[in-house]
Amino acid sequence: MSIAALDPWKNVTDPQDVASTVLGSIGNQDLQIMDRPASTRDVRSRLVETLADHDVVLILDNCEHVLDAAAKLAEFLLGRCPWLKILATSREPLGIVGESLCPVLPLATPEPGAADRAVLNTPAVRLFIDRAAMVRPGFAVTAANTAAVTEICRRLDGLPLAIELAAARLRNLTVEAVTARLNNRFRLLSGGNRTAMARHRTLRAVVAWSWELLTDSEQTLIERLSVFPGGATAETAEAVCAGGAVLPEDAVGDLLMSLADKSLLVVVEPPPRPRHSPTSRLRSLSRTRTARFGPVRGTRSSSGSRTRHPTSRRR
Structure with missing residues (x-):
């Protein structure tokens, strides 16, 4: 199995770099010693020569920021390499013929009115407990804090990173205090893993990354x-x-x-x-x-008149 990491952390921001990144990831380093850059067509031909006779899974990870280039490369390779399989992770489908989708959903959160045992067995709550115990040894969900833990997981939409960041706040806050601060979640959910990519360290960075795309x-x-x-x-x-x-x-x-x-x-x-x-x-x-x-362009009412909804503008 070969893995190609198409991520800004690996300096892949130009669609023209996608094919060469894939080639480099599977061990062909010829491009690095050439006197002149190879054209994209040359690189794709080399990929076909390398992959055509092998039963291999090629993983294109985090390719939403170069989606068109990744889709074109995947379609090109799949049409010429009969044994090749491609697993692409992205915020949206590649949109090519033969693609099978496997959505990665948020973690399930407790149903309203769920019994305590059901709450404890919910994936989002289990993750919160696990991460909370790392910063507050012995942490447990009790009758006194069940409602607060449940509210945290629900209001964070079961998003794993957000839940981990919320649990990390238990170093100096109670569960109830974390819940009370969720209205300002971008300020609350910061200070993540120092070694993670910048866009994976805070909730604001994650959301901003999605927004800019x-x-x-x-x-x-x-x-x-x-x-x-x-x-x-x-x-x-x-x-x-x-x-x-x-x-x-x-x-x-x-x-x-x-x-x-x-x-x-x-x-x-x-x-x-x-x-x-x-x-x-x-x-x-x-x-x-x-x-x-501040408020900008108004939306229309169903009758066509202007309304005063407080929609925001970009600068």
């Missing part, structure tokens, strides 16, 4: 959806959130699907129609941006 239209739609506490149906989003050249009404449906594919929208399906809502961490980022930049 969005198009202007996607960012605008999330900002406008954030004013709906319970989410919005597709019809409401098209009628109210659309407006301006950056977000025409006929683009809203596709953008909702794109954001859901990236796990940035939660789709709740109560009757009669599904509702779309930004994840709590993106909603928090949107509110932070609103507080910093």
Whole structure:
């Protein structure tokens, strides 16, 4: 099995570097001693020569920031290497023929009204207990703190990094104090692993990374959806959130699907129609941006008039 790490930590930010990174990861270092850079076509041909006769799994890890280049390379190699299998990890699908999706969902959180035993068996709570015990030996979920631990895991959407950062705060805070500070989660959930990539050290860095990879239209739609506490149906989003050249009404449906594919929208399906809502961490980022930049472009009401929703603007 070969692994190609397509990550800014490995200096892979230019799509043109994707093929050469993969070639280097499987042990072919010829490119490093050539007098002149090889063209992308030359590199891809060498990859085919190297992989065509081997039963191998190639892992393209963290490739969302070079998604188009990774998708084109994967399709090129799969069409010429009959035994090759590719496992790609990314925030969204590659979008090529023959791709099978395996969503990595957040950790399950306790159901409302769950019994204490059920709470303890929930993956999100188990992770919180494990990480909390590292900074506060002997930590345990008790009748006195069950509600607070449950609220932490739910309000953090079962996101493993956020749960780990919250548990680390037990060095100097009680569980109840951590819960009380979740309204300012970006300030609370900081100070992660020093050796991790910068975007994996704090919740703000993780969310900012996802935000910067969005198009202007996607960012605008999330900002406008954030004013709906319970989410919005597709019809409401098209009628109210659309407006301006950056977000025409006929683009809203596709953008909702794109954001859901990236796990940035939660789709709740109560009757009669599904509702779309930004994840709590993106909603928090949107509110932070609103507080910093102030209200901007109004959305429209369903009748077409301007509303005064406090959506934020980018600078």
